[in-house]
Amino acid sequence: MNILRRRLITLIALALVLPSGGGALAQSADSDDPEASPMWQQVRNSLFQGRTITSPADDVLVLDAPTRAEDAAIVPISIRTRLAQSDSRYIRTLYLMIDNNPSPLGATFHFTPNSGRADIETRVRVDAYTHVRAIAEMSDGQLYMSTRFVKASGGCSAPPGKDPQAALSTLGRMRLRVEGEVIANRPALAQLMISHPNHSGLAMDQLTRHYTPARYVRKILVTYAGAPVLSADVDFSISENPNFRFYFQPGGKGELKAEVVDTEDQRFESALAVAPVKAAN
Amino acid sequence: MRHKQSILLPAVRLLCAALAGAALATHAAAADAGPAVAPLPLVELAPGVHVHYGIHQPWSAHNAGNVANLGVVIGSRCAAVIDTGGSPSLGEQLRAAVGRLTRLPVCYVINTHVHPDHVLGNSAFAGGTTPAQIVGHARLGPSLAARAPYYLEAFRRESGTALPPETVVYPTRTVEDTLEIDLGERKLLLRAWPTAHTDNDLTVYDENTGTLFTGDLLFIDHLPVIDGQLRGWLKVIAALKLLAPKLAVPGHGRASADLRQAIAPQEAYLGAVLNQTRAAIAAGLPIQRALEQFDDSVTRGWQLADAFHRRNLTAAYAELEWEE
Numbered sequence: 001m002n003i004l005r006r007r008l009i010t011l012i013a014l015a016l017v018l019p020s021g022g023g024a025l026a027q028s029a030d031s032d033d034p035e036a037s038p039m040w041q042q043v044r045n046s047l048f049q050g051r052t053i054t055s056p057a058d059d060v061l062v063l064d065a066p067t068r069a070e071d072a073a074i075v076p077i078s079i080r081t082r083l084a085q086s087d088s089r090y091i092r093t094l095y096l097m098i099d100n101n102p103s104p105l106g107a108t109f110h111f112t113p114n115s116g117r118a119d120i121e122t123r124v125r126v127d128a129y130t131h132v133r134a135i136a137e138m139s140d141g142q143l144y145m146s147t148r149f150v151k152a153s154g155g156c157s158a159p160p161g162k163d164p165q166a167a168l169s170t171l172g173r174m175r176l177r178v179e180g181e182v183i184a185n186r187p188a189l190a191q192l193m194i195s196h197p198n199h200s201g202l203a204m205d206q207l208t209r210h211y212t213p214a215r216y217v218r219k220i221l222v223t224y225a226g227a228p229v230l231s232a233d234v235d236f237s238i239s240e241n242p243n244f245r246f247y248f249q250p251g252g253k254g255e256l257k258a259e260v261v262d263t264e265d266q267r268f269e270s271a272l273a274v275a276p277v278k279a280a281n
Numbered sequence: 282m283r284h285k286q287s288i289l290l291p292a293v294r295l296l297c298a299a300l301a302g303a304a305l306a307t308h309a310a311a312a313d314a315g316p317a318v319a320p321l322p323l324v325e326l327a328p329g330v331h332v333h334y335g336i337h338q339p340w341s342a343h344n345a346g347n348v349a350n351l352g353v354v355i356g357s358r359c360a361a362v363i364d365t366g367g368s369p370s371l372g373e374q375l376r377a378a379v380g381r382l383t384r385l386p387v388c389y390v391i392n393t394h395v396h397p398d399h400v401l402g403n404s405a406f407a408g409g410t411t412p413a414q415i416v417g418h419a420r421l422g423p424s425l426a427a428r429a430p431y432y433l434e435a436f437r438r439e440s441g442t443a444l445p446p447e448t449v450v451y452p453t454r455t456v457e458d459t460l461e462i463d464l465g466e467r468k469l470l471l472r473a474w475p476t477a478h479t480d481n482d483l484t485v486y487d488e489n490t491g492t493l494f495t496g497d498l499l500f501i502d503h504l505p506v507i508d509g510q511l512r513g514w515l516k517v518i519a520a521l522k523l524l525a526p527k528l529a530v531p532g533h534g535r536a537s538a539d540l541r542q543a544i545a546p547q548e549a550y551l552g553a554v555l556n557q558t559r560a561a562i563a564a565g566l567p568i569q570r571a572l573e574q575f576d577d578s579v580t581r582g583w584q585l586a587d588a589f590h591r592r593n594l595t596a597a598y599a600e601l602e603w604e605e
């Protein structure tokens with residue numbers, strides 16, 4: 001991330017807006033206007049060339065994030081959607097973007113009508129003051145976005161994990177569980193926990209001689225009774241020990257199964273038998 | 282209101298940069314002329330054992346990182362410095378203070394752990410004709426390498442002054458378990474601990490006076506900060522309570538002649554965080570909901586709870602949810 005360039009762009013933006021004055025000025029500071037973020041403009045151009053993105057869109061999705069990253073290594077994020085995943089129209093993809101992280105597009109989640117709801121909760125690393133955004137892409141191609149501005153924590157908090165050696169020693173342990181009673185044909189909440197250092201690695205530094213190869217979870221696939229309910233492409237913007245809460249909608253009995261692949265092409269999986277009860281009426 | 286802030290921000294940045302530049306200039310001149318760097322105030326707690334008390338604030342460029350306690354121990358051959366402060370300029374001030382106490386060289390810089398308020402002054406002792414050995418926990422190097430870019434960026438963001446990467450000085454000698462170093466008629470016993478406050482905590486014991494430098498394994502008055510493992514830290518506290526040093530010098534707060542008594546509030550706070558977090562996880566609360574519902578009364582009597590309590594709860598939750 002070229003900080004100097006970013007600041008320069010901010011200053012230029014400020015200069016351009018100055019003569020017109022008034023309310024527009026407030027929009028120019030990068031903490032105020034999520035559209036002005038240079039990284040967002042780049043990503044927007046490459047992912048969504050020229051398409052309209054409705055934002056805010058609280059009737060479709062709401063991103064929740066703390067205003068200050070208390071612990072830069074573990075910033076809880078939740079994306080709540082307001083639409084049912086119907087066969088005719090559903091949220092196909094959610095993009096989670098952290099503009100000022102080294103890899104801004106931290107996660108791309110894909111859903112199906114079998115997901116029930118396209119909600120996601122996870123935890124991310126936050127490197128700097130940044131806009132965080134969730135963009136929903138509908139099955140009909142419509143785009144909606146919700147944004148939050150997150151301030152980096154002060155003091156000695158930093159995004160790397162707390163005990164990489166411990167994380168390595170339990171690498172690949174997984175927990176998959178459902179929460180509450182599972183009712184047939186209604187969205188059921190599940191949680192997937194993966195023990196993994198999930199780090200970006202460090203280049204060999206002549207000065208420090210410390211070299212750690214990058215190693216992080218890159219793909220997740222969750223199926224129910226053999227049909228996909230969630231798949232995700234993720235990277236090291238997700239915190240150490242990646243953790244996801246999501247929904248699936250069971251018809252009858254089946255197996256909830258999660259498969260995870262990391263950058264070393266190691267595969268881990270976990271499965272759980274689910275027997276939904278019939279709805280009361 | 283908001284646009285005022287937008288205009289002011291770059292101006293403030295420029296001002297900070299100018300001030301920092303001025304500070305650097307004086308500093309360079311001082312290095313040429315000799316002792317014009319203002320020496321840090323030190324107090325002698327025991328014969329040959331001196332401490333600088335940091336202020337109770339989060340580490341920041343605005344306070345020159347003057348927030349952690351720093352120690353100096355002087356033998357008949359040379360001196361050791363225990364932590365060097367949160368900025369290169371603070372390290373220079375510490376070196377000037379040591380120069381007032383003794384003509385002996387500083388042969389060892391001991392870092393108690395990775396946090397910037399303890400290590401960013403290392404550079405003041407690393408150069409010259411008799412550079413000090415930099416001693417730290419075996420995991421200090423990798424941890425510092427991973428975090429240093431963020432510490433430097435935070436410093437730049439606040440002060441407008443970019444510190445070069447060479448500012449960060451890595452250990453030249455590491456401790457896996459224990460290490461004895463000799464300052465001349467004075468032995469220091471260094472001990473590396475399992476993950477607690479961080480994954481690279483090191484304590485320093487001066488045999489001559491029975492003084493134990495605990496680093497941030499012990500906080501007094503300043504709210505403890507979890508950046509390693511909560512359960513591991515509670516175990517280390519139990520082990521520390523078995524030691525009976527004549528004097529314990531914490532990483533933050535005043536020295537105490539009674540370690541067991543001094544560590545009790547920290548143990549109570551961390552124990553409360555452990556219990557509350559376990560209860561929230563057992564109740565099935567997701568991390569964000571848990572953070573909203575915690576009882577903050579456990580921070581009563583502590584300073585800097587606003588800066589660190591929620592962070593501690595976050596770290597505790599992420600750790601404890603893996604318990605069976």
Ligand SMILES: [Zn+2]
Binds near residue numbers: 396478497532
């Ligand atoms: Zn510390």
